[in-house]
Amino acid sequence: MRHLLDRHILLVTGKGGVGKSTVATTLARRASRDGKKVLLVEFESVSRAAPLFGMDAAPVDPVAVEPGLDLMGFDLLYSLRTFATDQLKLKTLVNMALRNDTVRGFFLAMPAIKSVLFLYHLHRLERIHGPDGDGRWDLIVCDMPTSGFVAGLYGVPTMVRQIFRVGPLATTADDMGKLLFDPLRTGLVLVTLPEEMPVVETIELRNALRAKHGIDTAAIVVNGVYPTLIDHDEMVALAAAVGEGTELTDDPDGIEGMLWAAGVLGRRRDRAVALLPQLRDAAGGRLIELPHLFRRTLPLTSIDELADSLGGTLKGS
C-alpha cells in the first residue's frame, strides 16, 4: 500500500458538516510540514482555508500562504476562460466571446459544467506543475463539495465521451478519466463524523464507488472523536458520590452541571467508540481518527494540532 500523501492528488469529500475542509487543510498542512510542496484547492466559493492565513478569499491562481503550502480557489468562469483559451489559442477571442451575456450564460449553464471544468483544471495543474511536470507541487489536496457531487464526478468522463466522440473535449475526457481512475495519482478520502447517519452513508458510498466505478477509497477519516475523559466505572463512582442519601452541598446546581458535562462527554465518547469498528472494517486498515478539539472554529494552531495527531497513521494508507 502506498502512503496516503505520496499520491499526486487527494480528493477530500463527505456529507455536509462533517469537516471536509478541516481534514483537507490538515492533510495539506501535514504534507507541507513533512517537506512536500503542496497545493490546497478549494472548490466552494466561500473559502474556509483563506481566513486561517489572514485572507478573505482563496485566489483563482495559486499563491503561497506558508512555506511549502499554496492555496487556490476553483472559479467556474476563470476555469472556463482557461479551458477555452487552451483550445482556441486566442485569448482575445475568448474574452470577447465570454463578455457576451448569452455566451457566458450558456456555457455556465451547461449540465455538469462544474465537474468538467474542475477535472480539466485539476488535470492541467497536475500535468504542468505536478511531480511529473515542473515539480512545483508534490501533492494537490482538493477540498471538494459533498459526496453526491464527487460520486457524480466519476461518471463525467464517460458522459463527455458519449457526447463528444471526437474533438478536443473527447481528448479532455480521456485525460480526466486517466487522472481519476489511476490510484497512484489520485486518492479519494472520505470524511465522516463518529455519528450513526454519516457513518452509514460513508460506508455505503465507499461500497457504491467500488461497485460502480471500481474506485478504492484511499482513506476514511473520522473527524471529531471525543477523548475518554471519564470511564464507565468513574461515571458510576460519580453517580454514587452525588446520588440520593449523600449530604447536601452548598451548590447542588453546580454539581448537577458538572455531572451533565461528564454525561455528555461520556455518551458522545461511547457513541463514537461503538461506531469505530464498522468504519475500521470498511476502511480496511485505512481509517484515520482525528480528535475532537472542543472548539467551534479551528484556528491554524488547532489544524496543526490535528496534523500532529496524524502521527504514523498515514503510513501504508
Add this chain to the structure above:
Amino acid sequence: MPQPPPSAAAPTADDADAQPASATAIPDAAGNPVLDVLDTAELLICIGSGGVGKTTTSAALALLAALRGRRTLVLTIDPARRLLQALGLSDATLPANTPLEVLPRMAAAFNRPEPSHYDGGVTHAGSLHAMMLDPENGAVAMVERLLPDDALRDEVLGNRIYQALLPALGASPDLVALELIADLHRDGRYDLIVLDTPPAHNTMDFLQAGQTFSNFINERVLKWFAKVPRRDTPQKRSLFSRGGSVAMSVLGRLFGAEILPDIAQFFYSFRDVMPRMRERNEQTDALMRSDVTRFVAVTAPGATSLREAAHLRTLLRDESLPFAGFVVNRVLQAPESLSSDARLNTVADDLARRLQATGLSAPEAQNLAARVQEGAHRLRFMDRADRQQVASLQELAGTDAFCTVVPQMEHDIHVLDELRDLAERLVSGVQ
C-alpha cells in the same frame, strides 16, 4: 442576550430513556412566529448548507403543521430512509416523486386514537404526506411535460445528447425540485408544502435554477445553432463560410465541428417549447417571491455556518425573497452553573470530597474531579461560542424574522415522538 432556560436545555436523560413528548396540547399559536408561519404559509423552503439538520427540521415543521390541521407535504431529496426514519416509517419504502401519506401510520406510531385529537382546535384534521425527489426521473417527467406533442417528445427523448445529459441533470436536482413544488402548489391538494432543498453548492444555485436552464436553452442559443446543418437536413452547408457569429466559431472549435449537427438537433428539438418554458420560469419565480412563500434558513454552530447564514440573509433580502427566520440546530446549551471558573473550582473541590467519602483515595478523588472539571470547562468554551453565535443570528433576524434555537440531541431521531418533541422545541426555542 436572553438565555435559554437551563432545565429545557440540559439533555440529562440517557439515550435509552429519552422522555417522549407530552401527549397533550399542541403549542398555542398566540404570537409565536414559528407557528404563525406554519399556520399561514403555503410554501416553506428550508435552505442552508449540508449537515445542519435541514431534513429533520423540515420533517418536524411539516409534522407540526399537519398536527395543527393543515394538509401538508414534505419534499426531500436526501435518501428517503432519513426522512422515513424521522417520520417513524423506517420499514416502509417511499416511492420516488410520489407523495405517500404518513398520517395514518403516524396515528399508529403515536399509539393513540385518531390524529384529529391533535388538531390544535382546528375543525378539520390535517394530513401529512412525504415525498422523495428522484432528480433523474423528475428530469424526464419535466421534459415530457414540456413537450406535449408525441413526435417532438420522441425527438428529444431519442436525442443522443439528451440521453447523455440526463445523469448530469439528475446530479443537479435544483430545477426538478423547483418545478415539482410549483406544480404541486398549483395543484392545490396541499395547504402547505415544506421543501428540504437539495444539497446545492450554494442556495443561489437553487434559486436561480430556472434562470440557469433558460440560459442553456433559449432563442438566442437556438439561433446560433440554426446556422448549423442538422443531421436530418439534406443539404450540407459549410459551417463557417456562411458568416457564422463569433460565438458559433468558438463553439465549433471547442466542441469539434463534427459534433455540432447533433448539438444543433438537440437545441432545435426544443424550438416550440421555449415560450412555455419561459412562462413556467416566470410563474415559479413569482411564486418564490409571493407572500405565500417563506424561507427558513437552517444553521448549526460554527463560524462557517454563521457566515453562511449571514450570507443567506443578505441574499434573500437582495432578491426580495420572503425570509421567515433562522433555525439554529445542535446548540450545546450548557447549564448556567458552569459559567464561572470560581464556581467550577469550588464545585470540583466539593466533588472530590464527596468522592473521597465514598472510598476513593484523596489523589484518586482529586484526579477524577479535576477531569470532570476539565470536561465541564471544555463544554463551556463551546457553549460560549454558541451563545455568541445565537446572539449574532438574532441580530441578523431583526424584528420581522425569528431565531429559534434547538439543543444538541444526544442521538438521531428514530421515532415520531422524538420528531414531535423536536417540533415543539422549534416553537419553544424562539429567542
